[in-house]
Amino acid sequence: MQTIMLMGSSACGKTTLLQRLNGLKITYKKTQAIEVINTTIDTPGEYLENRAFYKALVVTATEASLVLFVQDATDERFRFSPGQRMMFSAPVLGVVSKADLATPAQLAAAQELLELAGAEEIFVTSAVTGTGCDALLRRIARG
Numbered sequence: 001m002q003t004i005m006l007m008g009s010s011a012c013g014k015t016t017l018l019q020r021l022n023g024l025k026i027t028y029k030k031t032q033a034i035e036v037i038n039t040t041i042d043t044p045g046e047y048l049e050n051r052a053f054y055k056a057l058v059v060t061a062t063e064a065s066l067v068l069f070v071q072d073a074t075d076e077r078f079r080f081s082p083g084q085r086m087m088f089s090a091p092v093l094g095v096v097s098k099a100d101l102a103t104p105a106q107l108a109a110a111q112e113l114l115e116l117a118g119a120e121e122i123f124v125t126s127a128v129t130g131t132g133c134d135a136l137l138r139r140i141a142r143g
């Protein structure tokens with residue numbers, strides 16, 4: 001399994017996705033600081049929401065072979081900027097989360113915005129139902 005780093009707004013579902021991808025029990029726990037669980041680096045949403053934390057994300061990402069931009073399909077706020085993938089030298093994948101709650105229009109909008117941020121491949125997922133998680137795991141295994 002490659003080391004991956006998750007980033008995205010607060011409550012977009014990063015930790016829940018981490019739990020699903022690692023076969024852990026799904027329990028809510030607000031991420032307070034950068035945490036490493038198995039081969040996944042979890043980051044607090046505030047690190048994307050406040051530019052002052054960008055340096056921490058860039059440095060932390062040097063430990064990862066893939067960076068995942070996570071966007072909650074039901075969240076109309078989009079915190080990634082166009083071309084933001086250029087912050088990282090590792091490949092960046094896009095993950096649309098909470099697909100179980102989203103309309104087709106919301107899913108399409110989230111995918112389009114992740115493409116704009118520079119994600120090279122996009123996975124539509126639900127950490128609750130497991131939708132899209134096997135495909136994402138296979139892609140992560142490839143590195």
Ligand SMILES: Nc1nc2c(ncn2[C@@H]2O[C@H](COP(=O)(O)OP(=O)(O)OP(=O)(O)O)[C@@H](O)[C@H]2O)c(=O)[nH]1
Pocket residue numbers: 008009010011012013014015016017028029030031032043044045046097098099100101125126127128129
């Ligand atoms: N329905 C549904 N709810 C989800 C999904 N993923 C996460 N959630 C819920 O969204 C809320 C926030 O999830 P977290 O995984 O803690 O979000 P986070 O991105 O880690 O948030 P921070 O740690 O604050 O940055 C929790 O109540 C989860 O149960 C999903 O795929 N579907």
Ligand SMILES: [Mg+2]
Pocket residue numbers: 014015016029030031042043044045
């Ligand atoms: Mg979290």
